[in-house]
Amino acid sequence: MKSTRKDLGSYNLQVIxxxxxxxxxxxxxxxxxxxxxxxxxxxxxxxxxxxxxKEYPTKRDMIIASENLYAADIYNxxxxxxxxxxxxxxxxVLDDKYTEKGNFEKAIEFLGKIxxxxxxxxxxxxxxxxxxxxxxxxxxxxxxxxxxxxxxxxRLKEAYGKESPISYRMMGYKEDLEEITGKNLYEYYxxxxxxxxxxxxxxxxxxxxxxxxxxxKQMKFxxxxxxxxPYEVEQKPLRKKKLIAREKIENTQSKLAIACPIKKAKDxxxxxxxxxxxxxxxxxxxxxxxRDVREKKSLCxxxxxxYSKLDQMFFIASGIDRENYDKTVEEITKIIENMQKxxxxxxEIKVAKEFYQTSLTNIEENPMSxxxxxxxxxxxxxxxxxxxxxxxxxxxxxxxxxxxxxVKMDTIYLLEGEKNEDN
Numbered sequence: 001m002k003s004t005r006k007d008l009g010s011y012n013l014q015v016i017x018x019x020x021x022x023x024x025x026x027x028x029x030x031x032x033x034x035x036x037x038x039x040x041x042x043x044x045x046x047x048x049x050x051x052x053x054k055e056y057p058t059k060r061d062m063i064i065a066s067e068n069l070y071a072a073d074i075y076n077x078x079x080x081x082x083x084x085x086x087x088x089x090x091x092x093v094l095d096d097k098y099t100e101k102g103n104f105e106k107a108i109e110f111l112g113k114i115x116x117x118x119x120x121x122x123x124x125x126x127x128x129x130x131x132x133x134x135x136x137x138x139x140x141x142x143x144x145x146x147x148x149x150x151x152x153x154x155r156l157k158e159a160y161g162k163e164s165p166i167s168y169r170m171m172g173y174k175e176d177l178e179e180i181t182g183k184n185l186y187e188y189y190x191x192x193x194x195x196x197x198x199x200x201x202x203x204x205x206x207x208x209x210x211x212x213x214x215x216x217k218q219m220k221f222x223x224x225x226x227x228x229x230p231y232e233v234e235q236k237p238l239r240k241k242k243l244i245a246r247e248k249i250e251n252t253q254s255k256l257a258i259a260c261p262i263k264k265a266k267d268x269x270x271x272x273x274x275x276x277x278x279x280x281x282x283x284x285x286x287x288x289x290x291r292d293v294r295e296k297k298s299l300c301x302x303x304x305x306x307y308s309k310l311d312q313m314f315f316i317a318s319g320i321d322r323e324n325y326d327k328t329v330e331e332i333t334k335i336i337e338n339m340q341k342x343x344x345x346x347x348e349i350k351v352a353k354e355f356y357q358t359s360l361t362n363i364e365e366n367p368m369s370x371x372x373x374x375x376x377x378x379x380x381x382x383x384x385x386x387x388x389x390x391x392x393x394x395x396x397x398x399x400x401x402x403x404x405x406x407v408k409m410d411t412i413y414l415l416e417g418e419k420n421e422d423n
Contacts, residue, residue: 001016001017001018001020001364002016002017002018003015003016003017003374004017004208005374005378006208006212009224010198010221010222010223010224010225011197011198011199011200011219011221012198012199012200012378013199013200013201013202013208013211013212013215014199014200014201014202014371014374014378015201015202015206015207015208015211016201016202016203016204016370016371016374017204017205017206017207017208018203018204018205018364018370019205020364021095021203021204021205021367022094022095022098023092023093023094023095023204023367024092024093024094024095024096024104024202024203024204024205024206025090025091025092025201025202025203025204025367025368025371026090026091026092026108026111026200026201026202026203027088027089027090027091027200027201027368027371028088028089028111028115028198028199028200028219029086029087029088029198029199029200029201029375030086030087030088030192030196030197030198031081031084031085031086031087031196031197031198031199032084032085032192032195032196032197033083033084033085033228033229034080034083034084034085034165034168035085036165036168036173037173037176038085038188039085039168039169039170039172039173039176040137040172040173040176040177040180041176041180041184041185041188042078042085042087042188042192043078043137043170043171043172044130044133044134044137044172044177044180044185045087045185045188045189045192046076046078046087046089047076047133047136047137048118048125048129048130048133048185049076049089049114049115049118049189050062050074050075050076050114051119051129051132051133052118052119052129053113053114053117053118053119054113054117054118054119054120055113055117056113057119065110066110069093069103069106069107069110070093070094070098070099070100070103071093071094072091072092072093072107072110073090073091073092073093074089074090074091074110074111074114075089075090076088076089076090077090078170079170080165080168080170081231081310081379082165082230082231082232082233082310082311082379083165083229083230083231083232083233083310084229084231087192089111089114089115090368091107091108091111092367093107095204095205097205104206104214105214105217105218108214108215108218108219109217109218111218112218112219112220115193115219116193116220118189120182120186123183123186123187124181124182124183124185124186125182125185125186125189126182127182130180130181130182130185134177134180137172137177138174138177140171141171141172141173141174141177142174144169144171145249148249148251148253148255148415148417149255149317149319151249151255151415152255152256152257152317152413152414152415153257153315153317154169155245155247155257155413155415156257156258156259156315156411156413157259159243159245159411159413160243160259160410160411161236163236164233164236165233166233166311166313193221194223195223195225196225197225197227198221199375199378200215200219201371201374201375203367203370203371204367231310231379231380232309232310232312232380233310233311233312235261235262235263235312238261238263238408238410239410239411242409242410242411242412243410243411243412244411244412244414245411245412245413245414246413246414246416247413247414247415247416248416248418249415249416249417249418250417250418251415251417251418252417253301253319253320253321253417254319254320254321254322254325254414254415254416254417255317255318255319255320255414255415255417256300256316256317256318256319256320256325256328256329256412256413256414256415257315257316257317257318257412257413257415258315258316258317258329258332258409258411258412258413259313259314259315259409259410259411259413260313260314260315260316260336260407260408260409260410261312261313261314261407261408261410262274262312262313262314262406262407262408263406263408264406265312265403265406267381269399269402269403269406270309270312271309271382271383271388271391272388272391272392272395272399273395273399273400273402273403273404274307274309274403274404274407275307275356275392276349276352276353276356276392276395276400277339277400277403277404277407278305278306278307278314279352279355279356280339280344280348280349280352280400281305281314281335281336281339281404282303282304282305282306282316283304283305283306283307284351284352284355285355286348286351287304287305288335288339288344288348289303289304289305289316289318289332289335290303290304292331292335293318293328293331293332293335297327297331299320299324299327299328299331300318300319300320300324300328301318301319301320302317302318302319303316303317303318303319304316304317304318305317309380310379310380314407316332318332321417322414322416322417325414325416329412332409333409336404336407336409339400339401339404340401340404340405340407341401342397342401344397344400344401346397349395349397349400353392353393353395356392357389357392357393360385360388360389363385373385
């Protein structure tokens with residue numbers, strides 16, 4: 001496998017050349033500093049672009065065009081990445097050797113029409129298509145509580161800090177949805193093309209020269225932009241006393257979510273000891289949270305922790321019976337405090353390192369995993385995964401303890417189920 005990255009001024013190109021897959025995968029990332037009032041508009045824009053183009057004015061036309069490209073799959077995804085909002089358009093298609101010569105370039109041409117030749121008239125997206133996309137968005141926003149676990153995280157992050165990008169709802173907001181028109185959405189579309197930073201990734205049996213040749217013809221990015229905002233979210237001051245918030249929900253199970261910011265960690269700690277600390281705490285298959293809180297104490301149905309480097313945060317999530325809330329929080333607190341006192345075994349550290357090494361090995365098994373890996377390297381300055389393997393093996397217990405001492409429990413949110421299972 002060979003990876004080459006080029007800064008082409010108006011966009012960055014990363015080509016990951018490998019014969020491992022039968023497909024060619026391309027992802028275009030548009031990213032800009034996140035603005036809360038633009039999240040809904042960004043979601044609507046990315047969806048309406050996939051509905052039609054000037055050349056393919058109906059959804060049926062779009063499907064037929066995809067099928068004619070040997071079932072090329074094009075889809076989109078919008079997420080927050082630290083201080084930025086990132087909208088990705090992904091193309092996956094069979095390698096030309098399994099279809100016909102030039103099919104990949106035709107698929108990229110089709111994606112180019114989606115991005116650069118939308119179905120607009122008089123500088124406005126058509127209201128009949130816009131109304132369909134807005135209705136779908138409205139339904140999704142109205143059903144936000146249906147995934148109780150995800151909703152608990154949303155409410156936790158809002159409680160943690162309303163002014164922080166961490167608190168923003170990436171599904172969007174109903175009040176902003178009502179303000180979107182065909183004209184202001186088209187203005188926002190032009191702004192995205194003109195101002196967003198763009199990264200393009202390709203994975204498959206394709207050379208950097210071939211990729212450049214195709215993109216110069218099919219991708220109309222021209223303006224050069226410079227990033228001015230860091231991706232890593234600046235932490236707000238820690239509370240002197242933990243914030244504990246509750247909300248009732250019509251559900252048999254309660255959802256517990258906890259935010260644990262990390263204060264003044266060094267880059268090495270963020271990349272290595274804190275990663276292992278999270279795996280030992282609740283991110284691995286044999287974590288302390290799972291083993292002690294769920295298996296030994298039987299206090300919850302599920303429990304895990306996750307680590308966000310760009311947010312400088314550990315998150316903990318658990319599904320519990322509401323009567324077990326106090327005992328569960330007490331046990332989680334005890335486990336973190338014990339880890340900060342050095343109460344972890346060499347076996348736990350060894351298992352965590354093995355888990356991490358396995359995750360590195362799995363990166364090469366999937367095109368999207370490879371893209372995420374190289375995106376993370378570009379955004380955070382993380383070393384290549386081949387180098388991280390040996391560095392992680394050298395992390396000591398003392399380094400893990402020193403790092404997890406910087407993790408502080410700040411905000412606890414309980415989404416309290418009100419239904420009994422008999423109801």
